[in-house]
Amino acid sequence: MHVGNYLGLLHGSETQLIRALAQVAEQHGDEPDVYQICQLMISWSQKHLERLAPLVSRYQETRSPEPDALETARFHGPRSGSLALMRDLHDLWMLTNEVHLCWVVLEQAARALRDETLKQVCLECDAETQRQTAFLLTRIKQAAPQTLVVGEP
Amino acid sequence: MIRETRNSINDIWGERTPYMAGAVWPARVDERTTEDPERWVRGTCVLCSNGCALDIGVKAGKIVGVRGLATDVTNHGRLGPKGLHGWEANNSPDRLTRPLIRRDGRLQEATWDEAMELIVQKSKEIIARQTSLGIGFYTSGQLFLEEYYTLGVLGKAGLGTPHMDGNTRLCTATAAAALKVSFGSDGQPGSVRDLDLTDTVLHVGHNVASQQTVLWSRILDRLAAPNPPKLIVIDPRRTFTAEHATVHLTPRVGTNVAVMNGLLHLIIQAGRTDPAFLEAHTVGYENLKKVVEKYTPEYVESLSGVPADDLRAAGEILANTRTLVSTVLQGVYQSMQATAAAVQVNNLHLIRGLIGQPGSGILQMNGQPSAQNTRESGADGDLPGFRNWDNPEHIRELAELWNVPVDQIPHWSPPTHAMQIWRYCEQGSIRMLWIHATNPAVSMPELHRVRGILQKEELFVVVQDAFLTETARLADVVLPAAIWGEKTGTLTNISRTVHISCKAVEPPGEARSDLDIFLDYARRMDFRDQDGQPLIKWNDAEGAFEAWKACSRGRPCDYTGLSYQKLLAGSGVSWPVNAEHPDGTERLYADGVFPTHADYTESYGHDLDTGAGVSAEQYRAADPGGRAIIKAAEHQEPHEVPDDDYPLWLTTGRQVYHFHTRTKTGWSRALNDAAPDAFVQLSPEDAEHHGLQNGDWVLVESRRGVVIERAMIGNIEPGLVFIPFHYGSWDDPSRPRAANELTLTEWDPVSKQPHFKYAAVRISRYDAGEVAAQAGGAVGRALAVVERLTGGRGTPELTTSPPPQPKTTSRVDG
Numbered sequence: 001m002h003v004g005n006y007l008g009l010l011h012g013s014e015t016q017l018i019r020a021l022a023q024v025a026e027q028h029g030d031e032p033d034v035y036q037i038c039q040l041m042i043s044w045s046q047k048h049l050e051r052l053a054p055l056v057s058r059y060q061e062t063r064s065p066e067p068d069a070l071e072t073a074r075f076h077g078p079r080s081g082s083l084a085l086m087r088d089l090h091d092l093w094m095l096t097n098e099v100h101l102c103w104v105v106l107e108q109a110a111r112a113l114r115d116e117t118l119k120q121v122c123l124e125c126d127a128e129t130q131r132q133t134a135f136l137l138t139r140i141k142q143a144a145p146q147t148l149v150v151g152e153p
Numbered sequence: 154m155i156r157e158t159r160n161s162i163n164d165i166w167g168e169r170t171p172y173m174a175g176a177v178w179p180a181r182v183d184e185r186t187t188e189d190p191e192r193w194v195r196g197t198c199v200l201c202s203n204g205c206a207l208d209i210g211v212k213a214g215k216i217v218g219v220r221g222l223a224t225d226v227t228n229h230g231r232l233g234p235k236g237l238h239g240w241e242a243n244n245s246p247d248r249l250t251r252p253l254i255r256r257d258g259r260l261q262e263a264t265w266d267e268a269m270e271l272i273v274q275k276s277k278e279i280i281a282r283q284t285s286l287g288i289g290f291y292t293s294g295q296l297f298l299e300e301y302y303t304l305g306v307l308g309k310a311g312l313g314t315p316h317m318d319g320n321t322r323l324c325t326a327t328a329a330a331a332l333k334v335s336f337g338s339d340g341q342p343g344s345v346r347d348l349d350l351t352d353t354v355l356h357v358g359h360n361v362a363s364q365q366t367v368l369w370s371r372i373l374d375r376l377a378a379p380n381p382p383k384l385i386v387i388d389p390r391r392t393f394t395a396e397h398a399t400v401h402l403t404p405r406v407g408t409n410v411a412v413m414n415g416l417l418h419l420i421i422q423a424g425r426t427d428p429a430f431l432e433a434h435t436v437g438y439e440n441l442k443k444v445v446e447k448y449t450p451e452y453v454e455s456l457s458g459v460p461a462d463d464l465r466a467a468g469e470i471l472a473n474t475r476t477l478v479s480t481v482l483q484g485v486y487q488s489m490q491a492t493a494a495a496v497q498v499n500n501l502h503l504i505r506g507l508i509g510q511p512g513s514g515i516l517q518m519n520g521q522p523s524a525q526n527t528r529e530s531g532a533d534g535d536l537p538g539f540r541n542w543d544n545p546e547h548i549r550e551l552a553e554l555w556n557v558p559v560d561q562i563p564h565w566s567p568p569t570h571a572m573q574i575w576r577y578c579e580q581g582s583i584r585m586l587w588i589h590a591t592n593p594a595v596s597m598p599e600l601h602r603v604r605g606i607l608q609k610e611e612l613f614v615v616v617q618d619a620f621l622t623e624t625a626r627l628a629d630v631v632l633p634a635a636i637w638g639e640k641t642g643t644l645t646n647i648s649r650t651v652h653i654s655c656k657a658v659e660p661p662g663e664a665r666s667d668l669d670i671f672l673d674y675a676r677r678m679d680f681r682d683q684d685g686q687p688l689i690k691w692n693d694a695e696g697a698f699e700a701w702k703a704c705s706r707g708r709p710c711d712y713t714g715l716s717y718q719k720l721l722a723g724s725g726v727s728w729p730v731n732a733e734h735p736d737g738t739e740r741l742y743a744d745g746v747f748p749t750h751a752d753y754t755e756s757y758g759h760d761l762d763t764g765a766g767v768s769a770e771q772y773r774a775a776d777p778g779g780r781a782i783i784k785a786a787e788h789q790e791p792h793e794v795p796d797d798d799y800p801l802w803l804t805t806g807r808q809v810y811h812f813h814t815r816t817k818t819g820w821s822r823a824l825n826d827a828a829p830d831a832f833v834q835l836s837p838e839d840a841e842h843h844g845l846q847n848g849d850w851v852l853v854e855s856r857r858g859v860v861i862e863r864a865m866i867g868n869i870e871p872g873l874v875f876i877p878f879h880y881g882s883w884d885d886p887s888r889p890r891a892a893n894e895l896t897l898t899e900w901d902p903v904s905k906q907p908h909f910k911y912a913a914v915r916i917s918r919y920d921a922g923e924v925a926a927q928a929g930g931a932v933g934r935a936l937a938v939v940e941r942l943t944g945g946r947g948t949p950e951l952t953t954s955p956p957p958q959p960k961t962t963s964r965v966d967g
Contacts, residue, residue, distance in 0.1 A: 036902075141565070145315075146582050
């Protein structure tokens with residue numbers, strides 16, 4: 001049974017996402033929207049962690065090293081400038097998708113286990129994770145032309 | 154000979170002409186002329202969004218006064234103080250009369266050829282180096298439809314830049330956004346005539362008595378007759394409007410969603426929804442019901458400070474009224490969760506089925522006279538004719554109309570919003586910013602940043618205005634513009650009513666209309682269509698109007714049935730005006746069919762909390778197909794809240810005697826004398842706590858800047874202070890006093906409208922000696938601001954004599 005392992009992976013991914021959002025919020029606070037929306041998305045992810053806590057104890061979380069590997073592979077910490085904003089939003093998008101996939105995997109398991117609580121948590125939290133992804137995609141699509149075509153050196 | 158039907162400075166709304174529900178609002182012709190006119194020329198007032206029809210009196214080539222048009226649907230002859238006095242600005246000796254070019258660090262007179270060639274040369278250099286993505290436009294809500302449409306075409310099809318927005322982003326962007334969210338397209342559902350019939354009026358964050366004085370006269374006349382409508386006012390200040398409220402709710406700033414959810418909760422609890430209407434004409438009600446379930450009056454009180462019983466009193470009226478007119482303005486649009494809150498007002502009408510019927514309507518208000526035109530003609534972050542940037546078929550229609558390749562028109566994302574345009578300027582990827590008829594150096598949030606951007610060496614700034622505003626002073630090229638009364642064009646008011654305003658006199662000196670300037674630029678840039686013909690095929694206002702009519706065909710804002718002749722023969726006509734509705738359309742959605750069909754809608758929608766776009770596929774999968782969309786929202790706390798360091802809320806707003814940054818109203822002696830200076834309004838409790846008396850100098854600090862204002866005590870809740878946003882430095886550089894020194898750079902995620910209605914501040918008695926002694930500290934920034942404004946050095950030594958007394962018998966904080 002590897003539900004605990006995946007809960008660990010999810011826990012680590014959400015934690016990593018929160019840390020990354022906080023860094024991006026601080027680094028790109030001069031944008032009119034980045035700081036405030038990152039704060040909002042952090043509040044959602046924190047709520048997800050709270051909802052995970054009882055499930056983790058039920059399934060005896062086994063910590064996976066995966067999310068930390070993810071961090072070194074993808075999120076290189078804050079940078080400045082418009083290209084940096086693009087790369088940071090890009091990385092955040094990857095992180096939210098990592099979280100999303102964890103919810104999907106766990107939801108499938110919950111169905112097989114007939115674990116209604118786990119299923120509901122997965123469905124409700126994943127809906128918010130997907131809203132995070134949708135925001136990042138909208139913001140990335142808006143910023144891409146200016147950044148790549150005329151971005152400052 | 155001076156002729157004045159009333160002293161509108163003291164008697165703002167004039168004599169009552171009471172009328173009962175269903176009767177015609179009696180006409181009353183207001184007039185003010187300083188000499189006997191030789192002739193009268195048809196015009197429309199441009200000093201608020203009401204769009205009052207008038208005649209402009211002319212003598213010896215000069216404007217000498219105005220007179221309201223008795224037969225007009227909007228004003229029935231009335232004019233407010235700004236309309237009666239504001240025209241004096243046209244005759245000011247300080248009008249700009251020649252182009253100016255910055256040479257050796259100084260603005261110097263130049264010819265039109267020199268100025269325009271310089272703009273064209275810069276444009277071409279930038280395009281060669283970095284494409285037209287290096288060019289941005291920041292326009293206005295003050296021009297005419299014909300000017301916006303011409304600008305929209307030259308920007309989108311000529312240059313191909315997405316960077317065009319108006320100061321309407323600061324003013325009515327949320328009106329447009331909220332209408333798109335709920336009904337699928339921009340367009341006010343209601344009519345001002347609904348005020349003649351309605352049982353109840355709800356004003357949400359809208360001090361109509363000060364902002365649209367003639368619209369308020371209409372309401373006052375209903376209130377003065379038997380069986381008056383009930384009035385619910387939601388505003389944290391005791392405004393002129395609130396003085397007449399049946400129920401006045403005073404929420405803490407930033408809590409509009411909580412209050413609206415509470416009202417929706419009460420209506421649902423009372424079982425007063427319209428299930429048949431909800432079933433046939435809406436989607437999304439079940440989710441709304443679920444979301445507002447927890448917003449009990451007690452919970453709302455804990456969030457907003459509105460006493461539960463007050464909320465119940467308002468809910469009782471709203472649950473039972475047979476008809477309802479709601480109006481919404483900046484208290485919602487410039488505050489936390491702007492679009493989400495404005496949408497809840499739409500939802501209130503939808504759940505009660507009070508829309509599209511006589512006496513029931515929604516006016517998601519505009520602030521400016523032609524803001525509606527900026528939005529419909531595509532000179533702001535929207536496409537012409539309320540087309541959807543994300544719908545390839547809509548882009549193809551425009552490409553066909555303009556005879557340009559589809560991909561010439563930028564449509565990879567929505568047109569760039571104002572704050573983002575300024576951010577690109579700050580970062581250096583936009584190298585030329587062309588500003589028309591607006592004064593961002595006073596009106597944008599967080600002014601130290603705005604000044605810094607305008608002063609950047611590598612940003613080429615063009616300003617087109619009638620006066621040397623604070624913004625024009627920082628420009629590289631200043632173009633003298635003709636204004637109202639000096640050019641012909643049309644404009645559309647808050648109830649979709651189109652008026653014409655004609656040229657009465659010649660502009661001063663070499664000043665030119667904005668339309669002529671845009672046409673000249675397009676010719677010099679040699680914009681061509683696919684057949685090698687000039688892209689812009691018109692040379693005058695009427696030609697532009699005819700071109701716009703073709704663009705509007707089949708869209709919600711259909712103008713095809715209108716002509717200059719028709720507008721001159723009668724008075725205002727409300728769109729759509731077409732073969733089906735030759736005399737216009739009084740109210741929209743009478744049949745309960747909304748423009749939400751996937752092929753027709755202006756927008757596929759957004760996540761109200763984040764602004765994330767809904768994709769075409771997602772929208773089509775649940776196509777509302779003509780039903781209105783009910784979207785719910787949870788309350789969110791404002792992003793900056795008072796704390797130990799900055800313990801008070803600041804809110805900003807307008808006064809009755811001024812408009813914007815007083816570019817025009819400051820040049821009318823009577824208007825200026827009536828409200829001669831800024832002030833900080835605070836409660837008696839907060840005044841006592843800080844040992845302040847009326848008229849004392851107060852230092853107001855936020856995390857972003859400082860201002861020094863006179864104290865004005867009363868008519869405001871404890872914990873909140875208010876500063877009017879009209880006052881910059883052009884007529885008083887002695888101290889920092891623009892409210893926007895203090896405000897935040899952030900926006901509503903959907904409408905992208907900045908948040909001017911809340912910031913955390915602290916106040917203290919201003920003492921020049923003390924400030925000088927702490928020049929390095931936080932208050933040292935006060936010194937720096939004044940030094941930048943005056944070019945001098947030193948601490949503002951402000952007069953200890955009493956403040957200038959407003960020459961009006963009305964209070965100036967109403």
